[in-house]
Amino acid sequence: MDIVLIAKAVGALSVIGLVTSAVLSSAARRFHVEVDERVEEVAAVLPGSNCGACGNPSCFAVAEMVVAEELPVNACVAGGQKVANGIAAIMGVGAGDVAAIVSSRHCGGGGSCIRSYGYAGVRSCAAANKLAGGPIACSFGCIGFGDCVRACPFNAIAMDERGLPVIDLEKCTGCGICVRECPRGQIHLLQMLPEKAPVVVRCNAHDKIKVRKGNCAMCCIACKKCERECPSDAIHIIDMLAVVDYAKCTGCGACVEVCPQRCIDLYGRDNDAVAADGAGATCGSDETVKRGA
Amino acid sequence: MSEWLRVFRQGLGLENPLTVLMIGLCATLAVSTQLQNALFMGVAVVFVLTMSNVLISAFRRQIPDQVRIPIFIVVIASFVTIVDLVMKGYVPAVYQVLGIWIPLIVVNCIILGRAEAFAYRNPVGLSIADGLGMGAGFCLVIMLLAFIRELFGTGRIVWFDTTLISMPAGYAPPSLLLLFPGAFFVFGLMIAASRWLNERMASVRAPKGGAS
Amino acid sequence: MTAVSQLALLFIGAALVNNILLTRFIGLCPFFGVSGNIQTSFGMSLAVVFVMMMASSATWIVWEIVLAPLGVGEFLYIPAFILIIASLVQFVEMYLRKSSPVLYRSMGIYLPLITTNCAVLAIATESAKPGFFKMNIALGASLSLGEALVYTLGVSVGFGFALLTFAALRERLELAPVHRLLAGSPIAFLTAGLLSLAYVGLSGWFGL
């Protein structure tokens, strides 16, 4: 009765099945991509967070380029020395030293900073910054909605009770994404410093002193006391803001003691005077808030 | 037997394909304008899911790994075509409405997902449990969604040409619920409601549990 | 109406007026899965446009050469088409991994996701054997290969457009203060509802 129909149906479908599976199996052979197993090993050593600090889209791309000798063994900035040594071992090559850097915050204001208007929009620094220069009066300070916290692939940044991002120097790999992500990153609110930088200035303001003091109790008032006090001539007032020259700075901490605004903090990766989470923030802590409020 | 029940209940509650795993949404939102159609869709999905689970897990050793996807697809497609033909022949009115959604069961993420994740690795018995469980989970949610949309969208539920429930006379049905945006709104609120329900059940159980 | 304006009408109709995602509800699985951020959505849209064009032409050719002449198309089109699409996706994935690893990394990882995408199968069936979307094309009128490709291009561009607009919305949703019960997928559904309301508004634009 309908043997013809069945035959035609079986014929049609098996032709399609045959063609597709034949094409697939031949393609599987012809397009077989021989993956150098060293690429897998190198990729395993890399942090694998595709942070892009080294300028490449993904760690897998870096692994392939390192194995193909297009990139040096210590290409991974985020991975630092540990990763560089690991890759060198795999590649059987000497590992150069990696200039380790960490991120730092130049603002101590946070909650105590005067608000210029009430902001109820999307809780992102980038969005708030676009609205009349941001809800805080100081146009150089930290808005505190945590764009850097969300952007950090190594979750090394956390907001503290003052509403300021605190960078955990152990986890920070110096990839620089937080500086790119922060709307005020370009004006050095967040800045990459050498990992051993012993002190950091918790202010980034360049406006007039009188205006600055009106906005925030923790600002640098360019009184030059730190400049006179510093034994190794490492800190200078440039454009009415204290700037540290980390080549000369010996980490004696004299400037931290003498600053009347207590606006300079101890910092640096293995600086034992600094609390484990790299906060070490005297600036903006409770007694200064009381004095400045 | 308890293993069978565990897998079955998993499909209904913990891993409900729609509210929890969020797969197989395509047909759900489109077809849930009438309770009757939702029933047919649910039954079709249960049939196809269970039958393909059975066949795949029965031959799971013979199916070579590299070509398992094409074979799964041909098996599922055949069952879907059987449903398609049976519906076209015996229930044309419903087929008129379900139309495109029957063939789309083949690519419904639930079925291929379960075939790959469960049937290919478990014996036939458990696969049936999983098929029925997942299918029932799908059926439950799609009929609930259809019930809400039809009752509030048209003012009454028509079940095989008999009006089961109808809203009070003065009710002016917002036809938006029958349109596509309505489906998104109702489904979103349904998930929120199920979360609220889970929270309340958890909080009701917790204090008692807390004492021990 | 000249042929070109007919095609343009078909394109705009498929892309905006009858947008497959927001007015036809087809292909929702990746719509909610991938639209977490814009980069993944962009990669997904590229992959969808690429695969849909190839899938539609493959199914159109197989329909004209194998299924229609033999007259078995009526009940074999589902397994045949989905078999073609699945192997096509696997073939493209292998080819991409070999020929251009960079493109593969940005687009390739979405390819397996596309095999289970309802939109690809729906449009492949529609361009080979029109009939389901009676709204688009007059009942039963069959499409020439050119028309099928323009129609598929319209649909896939519409798919990408809807996906990207929704991804942008969802990224902002991540930061918006949302009620704890609605956070996550419920608010995504409500936003999709509003977006689809906008697209449905287009329906009276011009009759097709």
Next chain:
Amino acid sequence: MRESLRLVVSVLVTCMVAATGLALTYAVAAPRIEEQDRLAQERSLKAVMPEADGFDAVEDEELIKVATSAAEPATLTAIYRAKRGGSEIGWAVRVSSRGYGGPMHLVIGLDTSGSVTGVSILSMNETPGLGTKVLSEKWFLAQFVGLPPGFDDQDVRALDVIAGSTRSANGIRDGVAAAGRAYDKALQGREEAANE
């Protein structure tokens, strides 16, 4: 080589089994499907010509061509000759015209003298609640019944529309007007020829 052979064979076997199964199901279901289609067709035509008991499609190429050109801009999809007890009592014309949300497919019944015996909608995609009023407002479709023989576009234009869904209503009016034009050009001439 043996390995890839095993792959191809396994896919092939699955395809063959599936194809046979489907062919058998189709063989069983096919007559039922045709039966349902024919019944659906019958019901839609009978809706416009209640007293007819049989319809057969008109195959006369030349006649269809004239009627289709007359029916522009609506597209005429089919013409059926309605019969009762063997004698011809009129025509059923299937037309698709453009509504608000896309094409609307209608069937218009005309008796031998050319007056409208009924209008019914096969399928449309109008907005539920607004466009669908052409269906729910019973008087709208009923007003076409009894259009005098030889009615032309002006008579149809004179009939009233539904507030809030003018474009859908116009869609239906265009369809009926197209059927009228088709009748004047093609069917009438055909009917005289049959009388001589």
